[in-house]
Amino acid sequence: MGQQKLRNMEEFAAVSGISRPTLSKYFNDPDSVRRSTRQRIEAALTKYDYRPNVYAVNQNRRRTRNIGVVVPNLADPFFSEIGREVELACIAAGYSPILLSSHGKPSQERANLDSLRALKPAGVLLAAFGKASDRDAIERFNEDVPVVAFDANIEGACEAFVGTDNFQSVDLIVEYLCRSGAPPCFFEMKTPSNPNANKRRQAYLEAMERHGHAPHIHQVPGEGWDFEEVGMTEGGRLISSGAFETNTVLCSNDRLAIGMLSAAYGLGVKVGHGADCTMRIAGQDDHPFSRYTCPPLTTIAQDYAAIANQAASTLFRILDTETRLAEREETLFEGKLVMRASA
Template sequence: MPKQKIRNMEEFAAVSGISRPTLSKYFNNPDSVRKSTRERIEIALDEHDYRPNVYAMNQNRQTTRNIGIILPYLADPFFNEIGRAVEVTCIEAGYSPILLSSHGKPELEAENLDSLRSLKPAGVLLAPFGRGSDRKAIEKIGRDVPLVLFDANISDTGEAFIGTDNFQSVGLIVEYLCRSGEPPCFFEMETPSNPNAFKRRQAYQESMAQHGYTAHIFQAQGEGWDFEEIGLTEGGAMLRKSIFPTNTILCSNDRLAIGMLAAAYNLGLKVGHGKGCSLRIAGHDDHPFSRFTCPSLTTVAQDYAAIAERAASTLFRIIETSEAPATRLETLFEGKLVMRDSA
């Protein structure tokens, strides 16, 4: 039997047996009710699949113009750039951005979300860890304020997700590498920090199959955010052992590729597509430093300016109309091939 559609809080109070004032206290601040009551409410929410129109409720009490922005690792120049773009977009729209970094620690992401709740932001823009994220913490703030995810997706969470079409972007660079030389091997971390890495691996496998080539995947030990060091040490060890069956290596991200370039230099291997070159290396993201490597890195550019603008404008529209979308929105931007000297 289909669940009864609960249209408002009065109906939810009737079916759950919890008073309307108690529910109002919970939805304003879950910690304001006793733990046992909070658990009863959350069980009833799951059972009846009810979600109140928190945005309409916010119109009845004073709200801020603060926008919470949480990034996984602000020391990464890619996230630094996209964070700056989001900040500027918020400021230009008349909002006050509160930018927080989780410093590569999923538990700090949950703490940042909890800290934002106490500030009662108008909405939150989150670039999550993905599989490492505390989903309950994300869903908790999503019950209070509009929530838009960007860069990394967590299915069925928040009102919208904005990111890059990894299947298009990886397919683009695989096609180029196959067309311009030997087909690429794929170099990645064994335990990647970002869920985009899994999609890129799958995209590589599918694209290689489409072009009639065997996929060769090589995984480096290590986890965390020291991508360049992992590319240098683990990638360097693989290069010394000559385990790659072709002379072309596609790295899961540019930071791994930058480390691999350094490893090749240390081994006296000339990287590029010109005369005397024995190795081609490519990456993904168009990291801010990728055009300054030697040789400059061939990669796929993510349109982080467009991602930042669309994520912010989607959030503003939800805040200002007090209406969540009928279905979760998902916008994927295509990557752009950037051909440089490394491949």
């Protein structure tokens, strides 16, 4: 007959002859028990092939080792990449990350926070929707569990924020586009999903003024997460109607730019900075697919790893000291210009 499956720590204690409190102490911190006891427990673990339920063990602690990680949409490779970096930072620090996607719905973001409450996380790393988020719900959650926001800022509702300096980044790419060709128009959705879009629009206006050019902003219908579709349909409509004042378009994000590249191809418009090209298109974010578009997309790269590690280390500092921050912290990383063939 096969070995009996042990369902919980009580059954393991019964068959191993080791008390339940001693086992609990070991699973919370193996170094907290005597070496001889630790050896007995580890031998019993091997003999009975028992592994404790990590989350059940966590639930019995005053403070768990769970870290909630909430992102707007894991179907977006941008958030998959930054979510992966945050997960790795948590694992390296000895925490158990619980990664949740809000699937493009602010209501799901609130539901994710409610679900995390039941798991008693030590803290939460949150990439929020921004303006569409339930600010009051986030603020209430932060009163009980420390929250560090990344990518999208929720002013005052969290302990800290870590993201990209949109004003530096936009100025960098506007300066390049003005220096290398016609000054850019700005293309965005009328109802942006992310608060970074509003900062980028304002940064574009300020950058164009600094460089002595008139700004041209084109806002198109669209909301939610179908950026490529909006970029292709609405961007294509503007290209075919000759609506852009110059032959250079800076898109609010890479996914809109990817859609516009598709529209340009369908219309027979050659994009790039070659002599036979009639249009330049640039984006922002250095989306994982941007280097594989045709032509490859000129953009601004966000430092995923730096943002993820800074957000995580800020949260770990709060947890390790068991002290909330005296003042809200905000850390912004500079973007890096990535010049490719599209502009």
